[in-house]
Amino acid sequence: NAGVTQTPKFQVLKTGQSMTLQCAQDMNHEYMSWYRQDPGMGLRLIHYSVGAGITDQGEVPNGYNVSRSTTEDFPLRLLSAAPSQTSVYFCASREDIGETQYFGPGTRLLVL
Amino acid sequence: AQKITQTQPGMFVQEKEAVTLDCTYDTSDPSYGLFWYKQPSSGEMIFLIYQGSYDQQNATEGRYSLNFQKARKSANLVISASQLGDSAMYFCAMREETYDNYGQNFVFGPGTRLSVLP
Numbered sequence: 283n284a285g286v287t288q289t290p291k292f293q294v295l296k297t298g299q300s301m302t303l304q305c306a307q308d309m310n311h312e313y314m315s316w317y318r319q320d321p322g323m324g325l326r327l328i329h330y331s332v333g334a335g336i337t338d339q340g341e342v343p344n345g346y347n348v349s350r351s352t353t354e355d356f357p358l359r360l361l362s363a364a365p366s367q368t369s370v371y372f373c374a375s376r377e378d379i380g381e382t383q384y385f386g387p388g389t390r391l392l393v394l
Numbered sequence: 395a396q397k398i399t400q401t402q403p404g405m406f407v408q409e410k411e412a413v414t415l416d417c418t419y420d421t422s423d424p425s426y427g428l429f430w431y432k433q434p435s436s437g438e439m440i441f442l443i444y445q446g447s448y449d450q451q452n453a454t455e456g457r458y459s460l461n462f463q464k465a466r467k468s469a470n471l472v473i474s475a476s477q478l479g480d481s482a483m484y485f486c487a488m489r490e491e492t493y494d495n496y497g498q499n500f501v502f503g504p505g506t507r508l509s510v511l512p
Contacts, residue, residue, distance in 0.1 A: 388438065
């Protein structure tokens with residue numbers, strides 16, 4: 283099993299550009315989440331999904347969109363990148379609501 | 395209100411000694427889980443240990459143990475026989491059993507940076 287994979291590992295964007303951060307898991311987990319990690323603030327939840335076709339907002343959803351067409355994939359879209367979105371983004375998955383969450387390796391995003 | 399508090403931004407420990415990383419939490423949910431994750435300089439988040447709110451015994455995983463004091467709402471991580479490779483950020487996290495808000499029930503503390511000295 284590859285676990286949770288994320289691409290790209292690093293990305294530089296200009297303000298106003300859009301892009302999609304990819305996340306995939308091969309563990310057949312229903313629950314998937316996107317977090318951003320900023321210095322001194324731990325991880326904050328952006329969006330999450332409890333299964334294919336079902337998504338909802340987390341703590342900091344503004345400027346991001348998600349969709350979940352398959353169990354395996356949970357892409358995060360930045361609609362119009364802003365410098366405030368410079369961060370490290372983690373995708374995570376878990377089998378059920380009560381289970382341990384496993385993280386991907388992260389995507390480091392720099393918005394100029 | 396902050397649900398997870400880690401009051402030690404940074405800690406130093408001598409190699410081979412034990413170290414305790416503090417974590418306090420706030421919840422009114424009777425059923426919850428507590429986690430510790432390690433984040434080395436390479437950036438990945440590594441799951442270390444889990445403690446359920448109804449578990450009678452403190453969780454242990456190799457050199458990691460969780461000192462769970464339910465009445466005090468604390469879940470400190472104890473690392474025994476520290477190694478240089480233990481130098482990393484450590485995050486405490488809590489999962490609440492709020493089934494009406496499935497995804498938002500996993501919250502993290504700000505982290506503690508541990509440095510192991512040779």
